[in-house]
Amino acid sequence: MGNIEEVIVVGGGIGGLAAAYGIGKLGKKVTVIEQAPAFGEVGAGLQLGPNGLRALDALGVLDEVYQHAVFPRRHVFMDALSGKELSSVQFGEAFEKTFGYPYIVIHRSDLHSVLLKACEKLNNIRFLTNHRLESVEEFDDYVELRCENGATLKGKLVIGADGIRSVVRQKLINRNSKPVPARYVAYRFTVPMSEMTINIDWDEKLTWIGPGIHLVQYPVRHKSVINQVAVFESQNYNEENDDWGTIDELYDMFKDCCPTVKESIKFAERGFVSKLHDINPLEKWSTKRVTLLGDSAHAMLQYLAQGACQALEDTVCLVEKLKEHEADLAKALDEYQKERIPRASQVQRGARMWGKIKHAKEDHARLLRDTIMLNRTPDDYTYLEWLYKDRKLASV
Numbered sequence: 442m443g444n445i446e447e448v449i450v451v452g453g454g455i456g457g458l459a460a461a462y463g464i465g466k467l468g469k470k471v472t473v474i475e476q477a478p479a480f481g482e483v484g485a486g487l488q489l490g491p492n493g494l495r496a497l498d499a500l501g502v503l504d505e506v507y508q509h510a511v512f513p514r515r516h517v518f519m520d521a522l523s524g525k526e527l528s529s530v531q532f533g534e535a536f537e538k539t540f541g542y543p544y545i546v547i548h549r550s551d552l553h554s555v556l557l558k559a560c561e562k563l564n565n566i567r568f569l570t571n572h573r574l575e576s577v578e579e580f581d582d583y584v585e586l587r588c589e590n591g592a593t594l595k596g597k598l599v600i601g602a603d604g605i606r607s608v609v610r611q612k613l614i615n616r617n618s619k620p621v622p623a624r625y626v627a628y629r630f631t632v633p634m635s636e637m638t639i640n641i642d643w644d645e646k647l648t649w650i651g652p653g654i655h656l657v658q659y660p661v662r663h664k665s666v667i668n669q670v671a672v673f674e675s676q677n678y679n680e681e682n683d684d685w686g687t688i689d690e691l692y693d694m695f696k697d698c699c700p701t702v703k704e705s706i707k708f709a710e711r712g713f714v715s716k717l718h719d720i721n722p723l724e725k726w727s728t729k730r731v732t733l734l735g736d737s738a739h740a741m742l743q744y745l746a747q748g749a750c751q752a753l754e755d756t757v758c759l760v761e762k763l764k765e766h767e768a769d770l771a772k773a774l775d776e777y778q779k780e781r782i783p784r785a786s787q788v789q790r791g792a793r794m795w796g797k798i799k800h801a802k803e804d805h806a807r808l809l810r811d812t813i814m815l816n817r818t819p820d821d822y823t824y825l826e827w828l829y830k831d832r833k834l835a836s837v
């Protein structure tokens with residue numbers, strides 16, 4: 442029958458590496474297969490809220506992560522057109538007291554390499570690059586994975602952490618779970634601080650919102666680099682080809698913005714473009730020997746900055762369940778999906794809703810949103826509790 446691996450993780454992104462590390466720490470032998478020739482992340486920033494940090498703490502890597510993090514003082518919401526402040530969330534003492542952890546921003550590669558280094562320190566995790574999974578088949582005693590390079594692997598437990606276009610999900614869990622286009626486009630670009638000409642307090646994280654657009658800005662890498670994400674609704678979206686969401690369209694969508702926003706997006710051409718998609722919440726993640734984790738399970742729009750945080754929450758839950766039901770893998774995977782599906786689905790739906798709120802176009806919707814924003818105080822965390830509080834305490 443050939444060698445059967447104990448655990449195979451498909452995909453070496455943030456979710457896959459976190460899972461490999463957490464399960465590796467249980468003493469199990471883990472093989473991570475990755476389609477790319479090397480492990481890595483895209484050159485952009487990532488925000489991690491208290492729930493993501495709680496998970497990193499449970500994994501035991503939080504101190505290393507903090508060494509690469511920037512701790513913004515506030516999250517400020519600005520009107521992209523008028524340039525006026527609408528609202529802010531105060532981080533710091535009151536925030537940490539409420540949620541147990543701060544709010545950080547970090548370069549993706551830095552988080553990814555903390556996780557990779559942690560995995561490498563364990564001697565029971567092996568990595569196979571250039572292994573693109575093509576098909577997956579489950580039998581009573583094992584799961585068979587076939588890769589594009591001709592390799593066949595067998596595993597007792599397979600974790601599909603292979604992202605939004607997950608082969609594991611689409612071949613084994615739900616054939617109809619195709620990515621759903623949002624018709625929005627994100628330009629992600631980082632700019633050395635020395636090149637930034639605008640007058641901004643870089644101790645803060647800024648979100649500029651406007652009709653069908655937004656721009657996020659925050660510093661990473663000890664404030665030497667500013668991470669920016671410009672997002673807009675494409676007016677030229679079509680299903681047939683990829684010829685939409687161009688840089689000219691971006692400039693056109695941002696043309697009525699205040700001078701600071703216009704000055705900031707002039708660097709967008711340097712960035713890379715993501716056509717935004719999510720998936721509809723799934724009813725099932727697991728079979729007897731296979732489960733999903735991260736974007737493969739619950740790819741979401743980025744408007745709550747939660748995709749990676751949810752992948753980390755998944756990891757902690759999965760590790761807990763594998764430990765608790767060591768002798769009954771099917772039960773562990775079932776308990777994992779029972780706990781995680783409601784939570785992750787809520788965040789997926791919440792992200793769609795907050796996207797609509799941020800990008801509101803109608804005057805009445807903007808008036809209502811702005812009135813609520815202007816009337817809340819920076820230490821009013823009402824809207825964040827469901828997301829950031831300890832999942833065992835949170836009323837979700």
Ligand SMILES: Cc1cc2nc3c(=O)[nH]c(=O)nc-3n(C[C@H](O)[C@H](O)[C@H](O)COP(=O)(O)OP(=O)(O)OC[C@H]3O[C@@H](n4cnc5c(N)ncnc54)[C@H](O)[C@@H]3O)c2cc1C
Binds near residue numbers: 573743
């Ligand atoms: C613009 C934008 C901003 C975001 N900002 C935030 C944020 O601030 N905070 C936050 O928490 N989240 C954020 N997210 C979401 C976050 O990036 C993702 O949720 C997270 O990276 C998902 O990690 P993952 O490991 O599940 O999947 P991925 O990062 O997609 O990793 C999947 C891995 O699997 C590999 N793979 C894929 N298919 C195969 C195959 N067939 N065989 C072998 N390997 C395969 C890929 O090469 C990749 O390495 C943002 C997303 C976007 C688009």
